[in-house]
Amino acid sequence: xxxxxxxxxxxxxxxxxxxxxxxxxxxxxxxxxxxxxxxxxxxxxxxxxxxxxxxxxxxxxxxxxxxxxxxxxxxxxxxxxxxxxxxxxxxxxxxxxxxxxxxxxxxxxxxxxxxxxxxxxxxxxxxxxxxxxxxxxxxxxxxxxxxxxxxxxxxxxxxxxxxxxxxxxxxxxxxxxxxxxxxxxxxxxxxxxxxxxxxxxxxxxxxxxxxxxxxxxxxxxxxxxxxxxxxxxxxxxxxxxxxxxxxxxxxxxxxxxxxxxxxxxxxxxxxxxxxxxxxxxxxxxxxxxxxxxxxxxxxxxxxxxxxxxxxxxxxxxxxxxxxxxxxxxxxxxxxxxxxxxxxxxxxxxxxxxxxxxxxxxxxxxxxxxxxxxxxxxxxxxxxxxxxxxxxxxxxxxxxxxxxxxxxxxxxxxxxxxxxxxxxx
Numbered sequence: 092x093x094x095x096x097x098x099x100x101x102x103x104x105x106x107x108x109x110x111x112x113x114x115x116x117x118x119x120x121x122x123x124x125x126x127x128x129x130x131x132x133x134x135x136x137x138x139x140x141x142x143x144x145x146x147x148x149x150x151x152x153x154x155x156x157x158x159x160x161x162x163x164x165x166x167x168x169x170x171x172x173x174x175x176x177x178x179x180x181x182x183x184x185x186x187x188x189x190x191x192x193x194x195x196x197x198x199x200x201x202x203x204x205x206x207x208x209x210x211x212x213x214x215x216x217x218x219x220x221x222x223x224x225x226x227x228x229x230x231x232x233x234x235x236x237x238x239x240x241x242x243x244x245x246x247x248x249x250x251x252x253x254x255x256x257x258x259x260x261x262x263x264x265x266x267x268x269x270x271x272x273x274x275x276x277x278x279x280x281x282x283x284x285x286x287x288x289x290x291x292x293x294x295x296x297x298x299x300x301x302x303x304x305x306x307x308x309x310x311x312x313x314x315x316x317x318x319x320x321x322x323x324x325x326x327x328x329x330x331x332x333x334x335x336x337x338x339x340x341x342x343x344x345x346x347x348x349x350x351x352x353x354x355x356x357x358x359x360x361x362x363x364x365x366x367x368x369x370x371x372x373x374x375x376x377x378x379x380x381x382x383x384x385x386x387x388x389x390x391x392x393x394x395x396x397x398x399x400x401x402x403x404x405x406x407x408x409x410x411x412x413x414x415x416x417x418x419x420x421x422x423x424x425x426x427x428x429x430x431x432x433x434x435x436x437x438x439x440x441x442x443x444x445x446x447x448x449x450x451x452x453x454x455x456x457x458x459x460x461x462x463x464x465x466x467x468x469x470x471x472x473x474x475x476x477x478x479x480x481x482x483x484x485x486x487x488x489x490x491x492x493x494x495x496x497x498x499x500x501x502x503x504x505x506x507x508x509x510x511x512x513x514x515x
Contacts, residue, residue: 128163128402132170137178140441142166142431143201144182144424145212145220147189153236155213157414157421159184162211164402165428168394175435187212191219198223207441208232210431211424217241229443230450232434233427235420237282242476248450250426250462251383251419252482252504257356258286259504260381260484261329262293263513265354268379270294270327272301274351276317276340277331279306286331296507307336314343322349329354334361341368341375353378358418362494370492379497380487384426384462386494387417391460395425426462433458463501473508482508 146158159182166180174180183204185197194216201209202223209224209231217238224231224246233250234241241247242255252260265273273294277283287304294302305321307314317340321328328344328351330337337359344353345368353360353375365375385391399406399416406416415421433456434449435441454466463483470477483501487494506513 127404128167131167131402132174132179135170135174135177135179137174137176138441139179139181140175140435141181141183141204141206142208142210143185143197143204143206143212144210145185145187145194145197145214147193147214148186150189152189153215154189154413155420156409156412157416157418158211158213158235158424160403160406160409160414161399161416161421161424162428164398165211165425167402168398169428169432175432175441176437178441180432187214187216187220189215191216194220195223201229202227205442207435207443207446208431209234211427213420213424214238217244221246227443228447230447232431232450233423235423242478244478246447247478248430248467249478249480250430250458250465251423252463252484253383253479254357255289255476255479256482256484256504257381257383258289258331259293259296259482259507260486260502261354261356261379262290262295263297263502263504263507264293264379264381264486265327265329266294266297266299267513267515268352270352270354271299272303272325272327273299274321274325274328275302275304275331276307276321276328277304278333278336279308283331290329290331292510293504293507293513296511296513298512307332307340309336311336311339314340315347318343318347318349322347322351325351327352327354329356330359332359334358334364337361338364338367341373345369345374349374354380356381358415358420360489361415362417365489365492365494373492375489376492378489380489380494382485382487383419384422384485385460386487386496387422389460389496392422395422395461398425422461426458429458429461430456430465471508476508479508 144162146155147153162182166182169180187193187197198220211233213235215236217240221240221244230248232248275287275290277287291302360380434446438445450467454468456465463481467480471479482504486497488497
């Protein structure tokens with residue numbers, strides 16, 4: 092369900108990975124090996140600063156090859172502009188293999204290496220690594236991947252509203268854009284059914300209550316009955332599915348000549364899915380998306396795009412492996428590095444303790460529009476998710492087959508999370 096994750100359907104659980112793979116899980120290599128990355132900051136003479144970026148690679152469950160590439164590009168860009176207080180920012184990239192054991196190995200290496208932070212990572216194994224980072228006092232800045240621990244751990248420092256806010260936002264967007272009866276198509280697994288509850292919460296905060304949830308087996312291949320069930324007495328459809336299942340649903344939806352408005356979040360209604368299912372003539376045209384930030388073509392991403400072009404020499408190969416440099420996972424990694432650079436600026440010693448102290452005192456960090464104004468000084472008033480520090484999302488629509496902003500606003504989902512009515 093999370094942005095850009097390539098997830099197999101069934102039978103390929105994390106336990107299936109051989110223990111021998113763990114030997115290669117972590118690597119202390121800094122940089123991608125390209126001349127541009129290696130040369131960036133070569134003249135810096137200050138104390139070097141180490142951070143870690145974790146991401147799953149080389150496994151059949153979830154792969155995120157764009158995350159370490161963006162991390163290295165971000166560090167190279169920072170180093171080319173003076174580094175961290177005159178010292179070189181060094182990235183330790185760790186392959187967490189999408190397994191608890193792999194995540195534990197990465198966390199233990201981060202502690203052993205004395206990193207100042209874990210920055211811009213992607214993992215679904217928060218329950219494994221957060222206790223290790225909590226014990227060591229190492230902050231986790233800008234993690235992506237579905238982890239309920241993100242919402243509770245004192246070492247979690249989100250840089251966006253996360254997928255949780257987008258789920259609530261999908262319900263809000265539906266209710267605020269004319270939907271009276273919402274069909275939610277959700278994978279038939281507990282986490283997806285819980286996520287459907289968040290969509291309901293958002294829809295209800297707009298004064299609407301008519302919702303029908305259609306479960307989809309993870310191994311589903313025939314979507315005709317799913318389409319028939321989900322479109323019965325509904326005027327809008329949203330998805331709690333991964334990108335592959337969403338595409339198959341939309342294909343069957345188009346073949347059935349259904350006309351409900353569709354809504355997506357978290358990469359389900361991606362640009363690739365819109366194009367693959369007909370573009371301007373497909374079922375997504377006129378639909379809505381909820382994202383964690385501005386679209387990639389927005390000028391606020393100019394520095395990001397420039398860094399990717401300058402420092403990622405194997406971009407096409409990474410895209411073929413599953414990277415999406417226009418997607419939210421890669422964007423969030425970039426944001427996390429900008430946040431870390433701001434937090435480290437001016438610190439006499441850049442270590443985990445000093446970075447945590449500065450994060451905890453921050454109430455108005457502006458990162459140039461790529462994220463809402465960030466603050467970690469106060470926990471969220473909802474006790475079930477005190478680390479959901481920002482609840483702001485952006486609303487998009489599909490016009491002429493392209494994802495474009497519905498408006499230029501950040502939409503705050505806080506009232507919905509607190510059980511209140513959203514302002515109209």
